[in-house]
Amino acid sequence: MFDKLIYYFEYPFVRYALITGVLIALCSSLLGVTLVLKRFSFIGDGLSHVAFGAIAVASALNLSNQMLLVLPVTVICAVLILKTGQNAKIKGDAAIAMISVGALAFGYLLMNVFSTSSNLTGDVCSTLFGSTSMLTLTKTEVILSIALSAAVIIIFLFFYNKIFAVTFDEEFAKASGTNAGNYNLLIAVVTAVIIVVAMKLVGSLLISALVVFPALSSMRIFRSFKSVTIFSAVIAVFCAFIGMMISILAGTPVGATIVAVNVAVFGICWVTGAITSDVGN
Amino acid sequence: MYLITASNLTLGYDSRIIVENLNFSVSAGDYLCIVGENGSGKTTLMKTLLNLQEPISGRIQTSEGLRKKEIGYLPQHTEIQKDFPASVKEIVLSGCQGRCGFRPFYNNEEKNIAAASMERMGITDLSERSYRELSGGQQQRVLLARALCATRKILLLDEPVAGLDVKVASELYNLISELNNEGITIIMISHDIAAAVKYASHILHIGRTLFFGSAKEYISSEIGRFFLSRQKGVS
Secondary structure, three states, X not given: XXXXXXXXXXXXXXXXXXXXXXXXXXXXXXXXXXXXXXXXXXXXXXXXXXXXXXXXXXXXOOOOOOHHHHHHHHHHHXXXXXXXXHOOOOOHHHHHHHHHHXXXXXXXXXXXXXXXXXXXXXXXXXXXXXXXXXXXXXXXXXXXXXXHHHHHHHHHHHOHHHHHHHHHOHHHHHHOOOOHHHHHHHHHHHHHHHHHHHHHHHHHHHHHHHHHHHHHHHHHHOOOHHHHHHHHHHHHHHHHHHXXXXXXXXXXXXXXXXXXXXXXXXXXXXXXXXXXXXHHX | OXXXXXXXXXEEEOOEEEEEEEEEEEEOOOEEEEEOOOOOOHHHHHHHHOOOOOOOEEEEEEOOOOOHHHEEEEOOXXXXXXXOOOEHHHHHHHHHHHHHOOOOOOOHHHHHHHHHHHHHOOOHHHOOXXXXXXXXXXXXXXXXXXXXXXXXXXXXXXXXXOOOOHHHHHHHHHHHHHHHHOOOEEEEEOOOXXXXXXXXXXXXXXOOOOEEEEHHHHHHOHHHHHHHHHHHHHO
């Protein structure tokens, strides 16, 4: 088994995939804690469908660099969703459902009408579930992903205390002079960036898993915001690494394997949490 | 010198008016209770005082010495906080956020302020505990300690005793009175009119009839007598 691993690691694209995958999982999990607590678990799902729609438009337009269209569109939708969350006319979850399903349908429609590829089903399937495309990353894409991940981690560390204040009690934060609106905007933009980058890894259908599972697992066991955040990052890195290893060795799809490992870890954390809280009481 | 003066205030959402022609003023050291029926606009008034919402018309003047960052707020519980994983220390410290500006981390002075606030509220031994595991009374003390981190001048409390049993509620009332005696101005929304006239120096009654004056004047006023007797009848 190790021979097989060492054999694979001699290929640079496997190493690239591993580094990028772990970094993306780390970023998603950091933001995930805030999103889950703010009751925005489904934003990942919604935004990834938007990104799917945008990719469809980009390929219909034959754009050489799809990122130029996909990233801004996703960021704008993220801002819209988080804004409407505060507005009472369309509730946050309804807004997410609307935008997400709409974008998915529109994207698939466009892909069908303006298809440029001979293997349409394969294209759609790999955008939705992630694919071997993780292993076909170019060096530029890897560098871009690393740079974006690094930016997300730095932003998160720098604004950690403010993100906590705004997540725990937005009204209080506003009343005591913190510009909560700006931090919500920051969270929305960073979320959109992560999702666009993470689509390569698990595809647009499974992205919510990367966002919510590490945070939820961690919350089963830990009780302070700091320990929840740290442990959720650890879980995310662990699951991404193990998931990719299994997928290389067993030839299973990357995205689905990582999510399956996350589900298993959640199960373990849930049981552990139930036992320790019984002991505590 | 008044700390806060509200003149001809009209409040509401969009163009729907909830309450009109509010006039009142708060001096340093006052203990003002805002009472009135559900939906009379008490929370809306408090949000307007906190600059979270614009009044439809009229104006609120604050004295030179009172800046926005110097207001401590104790909001009602939100759905989000019920299962929020956060230690008491983390929450109290977040009260210092307004002092930080763009600085990313808390300095020693702020950590000392947080420690002193926890000490004052008698929750130092809870500092490593998780907020979601505390009792209702303990949670309110945590949020009060957080508000004290933001200010030593004025506290705005939105129904601080809601959902607490009688004993814990009266402990909390006493604690708030002590803070008031230390010179902190209190503005509190309350459903409990009997406690309001017992502890507060001034009463603002909003609803179809408006009243603003000292607690003594309220007890002898027609509206005050009516509401006091009605609440006694209920409880």
